[in-house]
Amino acid sequence: MRAAVTAATALTATGLLAVAPGATAAYADAAEPAGVSAAAPSGAVPEMYRSGTGPEVRVNQVGYLPDGPKNATVASDAGTGVPWQLRNAAGKTVASGLTTPRGMDAASAQSVHAIDFSAYTTPGKGYRLVVGGEASHPFAIGADVYDGLRQDALKFYYTQRSGIAIDDRLRPGYGRPAGHVSAGETGDRAVPCVNNGCDYTLNVAGGWYDAGDQGKYVVNGGISVYQLMNEFERSRTAPTGGAAKLGDGALAIPESHNGVPDILDEARWEQEFLLRMQVPAGKPLAGMAHHKVQDDSWTTLPTRPDQDTKKRVLYPPSTAATLNLAATAAQAARVFAPYDRAFAERNLAAAKAAWAAAKAHPSMYASGDSGSGGGGYGDTDVSDEFYWAAAELYLTTGEQQYADFLHASPQHTADIWSERGFGWDHVAALGRLDLATVPNNLPDRDAVRRSVVQGADRYLATLRANPYGTPYAPSDNRYDWGSNSMVLNNLVVIATAYDLTGDAKYRDGVLQGMDYVLGRNVLDRSYVTGYGTNYSHNQHSRWYAHSLDKRLPAPPKGALAGGANSGNEDDVAKAKLAGCAPQYCYVDDVMAFAGNELTINWNAPLAWVSAFISDQRDGGVREPAPAQVTNPVRR
Ligand code: 9MR
DSSP: OOOOOOOOTEEEEEEEEEEETTTTOEEESSSSSBBBOOTOOSSOOOOHHHOOSSSSEEESEEEEEESSSEEEEOOOOOSSOEEEEEEEETEEEEEEOEEEEEEEEETTTTEEEEEOOOOOOOOEEEEEETTTTEEEEEESSSSTTTTHHHHHHHHHHHHSSSSSOOOOSSSSTTTTTOOOOOOSTTTSSSEOOOSSSOOEEEEOOOOOOOSSSSSSHOOOOOOOHHHHHHHHHHHHHHTTGGGGGGGGTTTTTTTTTTSHHHHHHHHHHHHHHHHTBBTTSTTTTTEEEEOOESSSSOOOOOOOGGOOSSSSEEOOEHHHHHHHHHHHHHHHHHHTTTTTTHHHHHHHHHHHHHHHHHHSSTTOBBBBTTTTOOOHHHHOOOOOHHHHHHHHHHHHOOOOHHHHHHHHHHHGOOOOOOTOBBBBTTOHHHHHHHHHSSSOOTTTHHHHHHHHHHHHHHHHHHHHHSSTOOSSSOOTTTOOOHHHHHHHHHHHHHHHHHHHHHHHHHHHHHHHHHHHTTTOOTOOOOOTSSSSSSSOOOOOOOOTTTTOOOSSOOOOOEEEEEOOOOOOOOOHHHHTTTTTGGGGOOOOOOOOOHHHHHHHHHHHHHHHHHHHHHTTTTTEEEEOOOOOOOOOOOO
């Protein structure tokens, strides 16, 4: 398969596709266009190529750390290396070399070459890589290139908040009245539960909206708030952890300057909601957590949260939700202890009650029924949720009963490092990562740590074998819903191996893996709003729906798009991406919810990994170890 070209493009002597300046490259007719399988509709130019038509030299459009790895990918059929030049902002060539042919890349169905310009270390802005006369988007080299992203990825959570007015002074352009605060059936203050005969209503106001919809789902809130609290914990336990950048006032939120690090204030907004989802004492199934609260049917786009007129419904409790509550409440008890003892103790009590309830009702599975007004989030294997919750309870309390549970769980020693990695429905890794990094006395902790390093080795091997440097390359060559979060979560495992071992190959792997998200991909796209040159800015959202209603804002800076998804489950993807090769299965359209949504569980690893990279400073120095986490709540 080979790309055909229009008049605006020409095959250069190197076999590269050169695009005339200002031209919209569109690939037409002739042979089957690269990236499209035989099943693709013939005739019209596939829309996918219009969404991925930048320079053929794909770089991290944000930048590289001075002493870190610097890699790029270029589409080329040439059988031998071709010359590349690195030009500075003044257009002067400051480094040069030959590309390395990497053959056919399955995920892009394209023949590619790799460029390694790591040897060039001079900080600056406006660099471009040039191959065959074609220049990449500009990028920076600097120790600070991730300093903005680490904060913006976290600031995202404030404008996702439910139950509170968003202050326009804190987020200019994003101010709005509080969503879902009415006392009536369209609010979250007294939501009746459905389907299970419970006779009460619950006040489940607050928390974050899940994504571009206005549902609030405990299992997805769980992994999201975990990752924020974990980012905070990492800043205290990892040798390169940068606690200073996570301080009080860092995120410009209403709670800034209250004496508590902003990342914890933000996490608390969600954790308070998760606590409200717990069945109260005295009611049937007390201690369990309701699975979700959502609209009784989908709202159309656009709909601002405060203008949602749908009826809110509380779904029955599930074991998975209950264990998410047990895990995050146990973790909250630990991380909030130095700041708010009463909140820490409230969380610990809730965690223990949730644990007991889950043990008593170990197989109340959420059906995955979306109820046509929200996400399903069904899960019929909760052995991983049990493991994660036991790990967090053990880390916080040190109690033998939890250690016993961990040791009896097959998840403790199972190979959990699957190629698709962890996510809201696969959470054993969260327990394993925390047992490895949070100070504790588990007798076999060394084995746990080794297992994390083994997982990282596997993801690193994938990354090295991949010409785009991504640690995510499913063997069935199909990209998933939320694929970018899988790239990032696999990087979390590699980063943790760096924190555990100090071995530079892991740090370098994380730096390289992030390049994919920020532009080193076949679509030449940064998937993070406001970062890079060609970035996603129409993510699926009911209230950042600027492309549908000019009075509404576009997604905020630092919002991650879900990314290429081979499933093409939405109508836009069905119409425009049929037959796409995996990396092409994306279009920046507000209605393309299967590939272009923004969510709380995808921005969390974006924030985590950005913070990790920002903490590496110039990419070559190991910082002195800070103090370990102190004051775990022991009972
Ligand atoms: O992230 C979820 C993904 O793993 C599932 O495959 C997909 C389909 O069930 O749903 C995703 O979650 C969506 C949720 O159901 C509703 N809110 C938006 C979420 C992201 O698209």
